[in-house]
Amino acid sequence: MNHSVTRPQLFFLIVKTQIGIGLLSLPSKIQSSAKGDAWISVLMAGAAIQLLLIVYSQLLRKFPNQTLSDITIRLFGVYIGKAVNFIYYVLFVLIAGYAITLYVRLVHIWMLPMTPGWVLLLLIIGTGIYLALENLRVIARFFVLTSVLFGLLILISTLNFTNELQVANILPVGESGFAHMVQGSEKTVFAMFGFEVILYFAAQVQNNGKSLIRVFSFANGFVTLFYAYFVFLCLIGFSPKVLERVNEPVLYMFKGLTYQLFDRLDLIFLAIWIIPMTATIVSYLCLAGKSLTANQSSYRKLIWFSGVLVYLLGLYLSSMESIDLFRKWVEYGYLAMIAALPFLLWLASFLLKNKKKVGSA
Amino acid sequence: MRKKMTFAICIGLLAAALTGCWDIHYLTKKKIINGISLDASEDGQVAAAVRTLILDSKGSGQFEVKDQLIQATGDSVLHIGSIMDSMLPGTIEATKTHVFIIGEELAKRGVMSTLEFFYRDPKGYLTSNILISKGLASEVLAIKSAENSPAAYSIKQMVEGAVAKTIIPEQTLFTLWSQMTAPGVDTVLPVIHKTKNKALVVDNIGLFDGSRYSGVTLSRDESMMLLLLMNKLNKRVLLDIPMNQSSNERDTDEAAAKMITFQVRKEKRTMDVSVDKNTQQIECAVKVDLYGDISSYPTDEGGKVDRGRLKKELAEALNIRASNTANKLLNANCDALGIGRKLRVSHPELWKSIDWKNEYKDVKLKTSVQVHIRSTGVIS
Numbered sequence: 001m002n003h004s005v006t007r008p009q010l011f012f013l014i015v016k017t018q019i020g021i022g023l024l025s026l027p028s029k030i031q032s033s034a035k036g037d038a039w040i041s042v043l044m045a046g047a048a049i050q051l052l053l054i055v056y057s058q059l060l061r062k063f064p065n066q067t068l069s070d071i072t073i074r075l076f077g078v079y080i081g082k083a084v085n086f087i088y089y090v091l092f093v094l095i096a097g098y099a100i101t102l103y104v105r106l107v108h109i110w111m112l113p114m115t116p117g118w119v120l121l122l123l124i125i126g127t128g129i130y131l132a133l134e135n136l137r138v139i140a141r142f143f144v145l146t147s148v149l150f151g152l153l154i155l156i157s158t159l160n161f162t163n164e165l166q167v168a169n170i171l172p173v174g175e176s177g178f179a180h181m182v183q184g185s186e187k188t189v190f191a192m193f194g195f196e197v198i199l200y201f202a203a204q205v206q207n208n209g210k211s212l213i214r215v216f217s218f219a220n221g222f223v224t225l226f227y228a229y230f231v232f233l234c235l236i237g238f239s240p241k242v243l244e245r246v247n248e249p250v251l252y253m254f255k256g257l258t259y260q261l262f263d264r265l266d267l268i269f270l271a272i273w274i275i276p277m278t279a280t281i282v283s284y285l286c287l288a289g290k291s292l293t294a295n296q297s298s299y300r301k302l303i304w305f306s307g308v309l310v311y312l313l314g315l316y317l318s319s320m321e322s323i324d325l326f327r328k329w330v331e332y333g334y335l336a337m338i339a340a341l342p343f344l345l346w347l348a349s350f351l352l353k354n355k356k357k358v359g360s361a
Numbered sequence: 362m363r364k365k366m367t368f369a370i371c372i373g374l375l376a377a378a379l380t381g382c383w384d385i386h387y388l389t390k391k392k393i394i395n396g397i398s399l400d401a402s403e404d405g406q407v408a409a410a411v412r413t414l415i416l417d418s419k420g421s422g423q424f425e426v427k428d429q430l431i432q433a434t435g436d437s438v439l440h441i442g443s444i445m446d447s448m449l450p451g452t453i454e455a456t457k458t459h460v461f462i463i464g465e466e467l468a469k470r471g472v473m474s475t476l477e478f479f480y481r482d483p484k485g486y487l488t489s490n491i492l493i494s495k496g497l498a499s500e501v502l503a504i505k506s507a508e509n510s511p512a513a514y515s516i517k518q519m520v521e522g523a524v525a526k527t528i529i530p531e532q533t534l535f536t537l538w539s540q541m542t543a544p545g546v547d548t549v550l551p552v553i554h555k556t557k558n559k560a561l562v563v564d565n566i567g568l569f570d571g572s573r574y575s576g577v578t579l580s581r582d583e584s585m586m587l588l589l590l591m592n593k594l595n596k597r598v599l600l601d602i603p604m605n606q607s608s609n610e611r612d613t614d615e616a617a618a619k620m621i622t623f624q625v626r627k628e629k630r631t632m633d634v635s636v637d638k639n640t641q642q643i644e645c646a647v648k649v650d651l652y653g654d655i656s657s658y659p660t661d662e663g664g665k666v667d668r669g670r671l672k673k674e675l676a677e678a679l680n681i682r683a684s685n686t687a688n689k690l691l692n693a694n695c696d697a698l699g700i701g702r703k704l705r706v707s708h709p710e711l712w713k714s715i716d717w718k719n720e721y722k723d724v725k726l727k728t729s730v731q732v733h734i735r736s737t738g739v740i741s
Contacts, residue, residue: 110483115383126375164536166543168699171706239543256535258488 004206007215009140013201013283014194014219016143019150020280021102022191023227024248024273027234029191031243034184035176036169039232041184046224048185049195052339053220056195057213059346060202068199068342069291075348084341088291091337093306094330095193096284097313100124103277104318110251110270117318121311127278129307132285133300136204139286146275150226156254156269157233163256165236190331192223196338197283200290285310388416392451395428396513398498399438399475400464407467407475408434409441410499412513413449428511430503438478456484459517461491461534462553464498468567468574473541479534487535490520493567493574495554504561516561520551523563527588527598527625528581530566541572545701545717547694549587552578568695571718577693583686590647590683590728591698592630599624599656602678622657623675623732634703636711644725645700649683654736666737675732683728696721 005013030038063071068088073081104120112120131139195216202212234249237256246252251273254266262268288306289299317323396412410432417425431448435441446453463472479485494501504512524531529551540548552565566584568577579587585598604619629650636643658666690697701721705712 112384113483119383123375126371130371164539166539166702168702168706169543172709175709237539239539239541241542242539255485255487256533263488264486 003135005140012143016279017194017283027249030184042228045185045188053216067203092288096310100314101317128281391454398462398502401466462498492553527595546699547696568693570694575693586686624656625653627652646727650731652733679730687726
């Protein structure tokens with residue numbers, strides 16, 4: 001059986017994992033620090049991620065056909081490597097649990113206020129597991145298919161240009177200062193999580209020996225521009241004070257539109273947005289599986305197990321009043337594991353090279 | 362086999378958890394509100410009146426729509442909502458309210474805190490039109506419409522018509538919030554009032570000073586002029602200009618009755634905000650170029666239209682109108698043109714050092730209107 005994916009499929013795997021629930025509330029989050037320059041923050045975050053992607057591609061070039069879990073074992077040895085992989089596993093489950101909590105909260109507030117949270121969780125996890133159980137090629141195909149919806153989303157979002165827009169809101173450019181913009185881009189990076197799927201999925205790309213940096217860059221460029229576009233639209237569509245107060249400005253923006261045929265475009269947008277949000281969950285479940293095993297049957301068992309874990313975590317987090325503390329720990333812990341550790345691994349790979357030839361697999 | 366069984370059970374479980382079971386809402390159990398009026402009452406309370414729809418099924422999918430007026434007083438919109446809910450059969454639903462009418466007194470108190478609920482509620486319908494009424498808003502909403510159609514629909518249609526003719530700005534709850542809170546700009550709202558013979562008219566604009574209604578309204582002509590100054594020409598605008606009679610006719614009674622109607626189809630506007638380096642005087646020059654046709658020019662002479670002369674006369678009359686409108690804006694302390702916003706962008710240092718609300722009154726606001734006649738209709 002050949003489970004390899006093509007380069008375009010990898011592109012969509014990255015993009016679909018990155019774009020998710022984070023975007024909906026992103027504009028107001030960055031705006032609170034970067035003010036009118038929030039859109040610059042997004043571009044800066046994109047640039048920072050691009051640097052990281054270069055590290056990723058260098059690392060992966062040294063270890064073709066190997067996922068991050070193979071690389072850690074190879075560099076750290078079996079015991080430490082497995083321990084590191086376990087940490088990754090835990091983080092993937094935590095991130096999935098966190099994402100699903102936000103997801104359920106959002107649906108609960110905007111669409112289905114009466115439906116109990118456990119039911120929503122069950123529906124999301126159910127569909128998530130169902131797709132994550134398949135091999136990567138099936139997942140990728142689904143992602144590619146549903147990516148058509150991005151076009152639809154962009155199309156719907158252009159309707160906002162009929163609203164009253166004030167470009168003056170973002171002027172004068174650079175007013176908020178560099179430090180605030182950096183703060184804003186930090187928040188953006190958290191909303192852009194998902195690029196790390198590369199470390200696991202790139203191994204399954206045909207001919208991955210050749211540099212994949214172009215695919216990575218395209219994906220990153222697309223996501224950055226997509227985010228910047230929506231942030232920009234929110235910045236000029238709302239007054240700064242309103243943007244600060246609205247929780248999900250990307251959705252709220254659509255409340256100002258009405259047509260003879262369509263009304264409440266925010267709900268239509270959200271209904272479509274559910275697919276990228278679910279795709280994110282699927283990706284993380286899949287990552288969780290791949291981080292501990294390469295064997296398909298144990299992978300399936302692990303997916304079931306992780307799915308249950310994510311469900312329980314989602315239930316627990318949903319019952320909590322505030323998950324801010326949890327969010328902080330997970331976000332920074334995760335950032336360290338996907339940014340600092342791969343970088344260390346890359347450096348370590350140089351040391352290793354002197355001892356024995358790597359990448360000859 | 363076992364795999365298929367588990368699969369079937371999963372599907373069954375998921376199907377059982379389908380959301381409709383919890384979040385189902387029957388239209389028949391709802392009382393749909395399509396118009397709300399809010400007035401100030403004693404002790405900071407709010408008096409509200411709503412128009413609720415009654416759908417009478419006439420069988421075979423046909424419905425007869427009637428409406429009913431309900432009034433209640435309470436501390437907040439939601440509070441009033443619960444009181445009304447108890448007064449009516451069915452749960453009230455304000456998720457498709459077409460018009461909001463705010464009484465003059467309440468508007469002077471500030472409206473955002475009253476309307477807050479609609480912004481917070483995820484089901485809130487923010488594209489409803491918002492109006493200010495001269496006098497009590499409930500009296501406006503209580504009007505009996507001539508046709509059998511619900512009063513709120515009639516008002517909505519009046520608003521739509523006036524918006525298309527650039528008499529009033531299109532204001533919804535959604536646009537209002539951003540405008541109210543934006544720095545360096547004040548909002549304007551359409552004003553609805555009752556004439557002596559109990560008809561409703563929507564052709565004035567009410568000026569806001571910050572989040573409060575200033576109490577100043579612009580007349581019909583000034584309203585149109587303001588929208589032109591704001592560069593908000595909709596499809597068209599019909600400007601009525603009293604004709605400047607030749608000197609021998611000026612004394613006759615007929616003179617007053619003559620009006621030229623100039624239909625504007627296109628406008629170009631430039632707005633420059635500058636600060637005098639020495640005196641720190643803020644100046645704003647608004648230049649409007651109007652392109653359009655002569656729609657009506659009732660003369661007895663029956664001669665051809667002298668375009669050159671007419672152009673000049675129209676511009677002269679409109680210039681006076683524009684400067685009157687500008688003065689009213691300054692007096693009401695209403696920065697409807699967004700001079701502050703421009704100033705913030707062009708002179709950020711100055712903007713930070715001044716209190717715009719105090720400074721605005723002293724702005725030198727210069728307006729100039731140019732008229733370009735593109736056609737005179739099918740006769741010359």
